[in-house]
Amino acid sequence: MARAIPKKPRRPLSAACGNSAGMAWGDIASIGFTAVGLVFFVAGTVGLIRFPDVFSRLHALTKADNLGLGFLALGLAFQAPGWTEIAMLAMVWALALVAAGTAAQMVARAALAEGDKDERP
Amino acid sequence: MMALAFDVVLAALLILAALAAVAGRGLFRAVIFFIVYGVLVALAWARLGAVDVALAEAAIGAGLTGVLLLAAHGRLRREGLEADPGAGGQGFAAIGGAGVALALGWAWFALPEPATATRAALDSALPDAGVGNPVTAVLLNFRSFDTLLESIVLLAALVALWMLARDGAWGERLGLPQHARPGGVLASFGRVLPPLGLLFGAFLVWSGADDNGGAFQGGTVLAASLLLAMMAGLYLPPRIGERLWQSALVLGPVVFIACGLVGALVWGGFLVLPPAYAKGVILAIETGLTISIAATLALLVIGPPEQAHNSGGAA
Amino acid sequence: MNGLDILALSASALVGLGIYGLLAARHLLRRVLAFNLVGSGLFLWFGAAGARGGVGVDPIPQALIITGIVVALAASALGVALVVAHARLSGPTLPEEAPCDPEPDNRA
Numbered sequence: 001m002a003r004a005i006p007k008k009p010r011r012p013l014s015a016a017c018g019n020s021a022g023m024a025w026g027d028i029a030s031i032g033f034t035a036v037g038l039v040f041f042v043a044g045t046v047g048l049i050r051f052p053d054v055f056s057r058l059h060a061l062t063k064a065d066n067l068g069l070g071f072l073a074l075g076l077a078f079q080a081p082g083w084t085e086i087a088m089l090a091m092v093w094a095l096a097l098v099a100a101g102t103a104a105q106m107v108a109r110a111a112l113a114e115g116d117k118d119e120r121p
Numbered sequence: 122m123m124a125l126a127f128d129v130v131l132a133a134l135l136i137l138a139a140l141a142a143v144a145g146r147g148l149f150r151a152v153i154f155f156i157v158y159g160v161l162v163a164l165a166w167a168r169l170g171a172v173d174v175a176l177a178e179a180a181i182g183a184g185l186t187g188v189l190l191l192a193a194h195g196r197l198r199r200e201g202l203e204a205d206p207g208a209g210g211q212g213f214a215a216i217g218g219a220g221v222a223l224a225l226g227w228a229w230f231a232l233p234e235p236a237t238a239t240r241a242a243l244d245s246a247l248p249d250a251g252v253g254n255p256v257t258a259v260l261l262n263f264r265s266f267d268t269l270l271e272s273i274v275l276l277a278a279l280v281a282l283w284m285l286a287r288d289g290a291w292g293e294r295l296g297l298p299q300h301a302r303p304g305g306v307l308a309s310f311g312r313v314l315p316p317l318g319l320l321f322g323a324f325l326v327w328s329g330a331d332d333n334g335g336a337f338q339g340g341t342v343l344a345a346s347l348l349l350a351m352m353a354g355l356y357l358p359p360r361i362g363e364r365l366w367q368s369a370l371v372l373g374p375v376v377f378i379a380c381g382l383v384g385a386l387v388w389g390g391f392l393v394l395p396p397a398y399a400k401g402v403i404l405a406i407e408t409g410l411t412i413s414i415a416a417t418l419a420l421l422v423i424g425p426p427e428q429a430h431n432s433g434g435a436a
Numbered sequence: 437m438n439g440l441d442i443l444a445l446s447a448s449a450l451v452g453l454g455i456y457g458l459l460a461a462r463h464l465l466r467r468v469l470a471f472n473l474v475g476s477g478l479f480l481w482f483g484a485a486g487a488r489g490g491v492g493v494d495p496i497p498q499a500l501i502i503t504g505i506v507v508a509l510a511a512s513a514l515g516v517a518l519v520v521a522h523a524r525l526s527g528p529t530l531p532e533e534a535p536c537d538p539e540p541d542n543r544a
Binding site (some may be wrong): 123124127129133135136139140142143144146148151152155158159162165166168169170171173174177178181182185189190193194196197200202203204205206207208209210211213214215217218219220221222223225226229232235237239240243246253255256258259260264266267268271274275279281282283285335337338341351414416418421422424425 | 510
């Protein structure tokens, strides 16, 4: 364990803008995809606030927000310095999808059980 | 300008979430807003550039604390004890809270200029610390005594928690039984995520030497993976006396104290680390500490043993 | 007024909110929440104070805060277990503040 490890230089986040030639297109793509993502987030949030019951709110949250997150990750990928970071972004999105899907299922089940309980008394 | 706007929005969200957690209607809502608050605090740490703290806050403040509070709410609700009677003595409390907030705000602007001496001393000592991440260097080398005592404090908290078990429940499995359906989504999720959590936790510990991460963050991720496996019904929580778990709980402090004693005998002082051996010793301590932190935090969140295991309801 | 000032002032407000909750809330679980607010607000204040050098947060406060966060979780776990044990014996609020049997509030 005491083996010396070659020290990896830390990449500053501010240097993440890539090379100067492709920068403008990358930035435009980033802004575009992020904006689309934000639209989905707004739609999801409006749904969360306006929809009448748990199930339709879940519908708004899981579908719109996860799509929005995907677009955000896509937009950020154009700012990533390398493929490792892009793979990490993809993994973040995939994990968020799995987690959100699971959570949505469980919330829906709990709400279903709750509904039964509410009708009893 | 944009950064300032971001800070203002973040500060407003923090205060709103905290307000909803403290004064919002309904206990369940308060717990949920407290979890949201934890995520926002992690964001604030990232904004400050303290990535190590942000990782710890995201994993602990938003993750494990959330599980803990939701589980507590569930326990109270099962027994009809979750009704929130609202607030009392509000005028007095509001004066107290506002007074403290104002005093802290005044103190912020009355702070003396930041001292640069400690920072310079830290930077000059860092090459001898054995690790490149200054936070890890402070935790496990320069101020390792604090960290050693803290790892023991965690154990003390766990022992105190177990003391709250009822006599009849002492030999039972820890925590409440979980009701995950065997083929359900939670069970599948509990199969998918823990291996990834294990990988990520180990990565955090390993990368904590020179980059962001460390034993606390990695240990917390491992604890969360363990908890998930337990909640998904894939791994039954242990009983108090199980040897394997007892060993895992004390491994970190034991390795820590052993390294400290080696320092006292060979290198001239308790917990003294000569530069040549520092990296190896720190990795050994961190490995032990990660296992102990993971075990301790998981068992702290699971809670004391309950009688309800293997029998019907709690009644 | 820069970003650091704003974060520090909101951290002060968070501590104040926590103190308010600690004093005013009657349900003990909510007091545990409030206690955590005090703690995390103080951490944030401390971290902001350590960030005034202009080169990120000083590592020494960072290390202290990380251990603090972990200890806060341990304290919360103990606090929550005490709340549950107390609630089972004599209700979820302290006796001098409310009658022992909680009114069945229709929140669910």
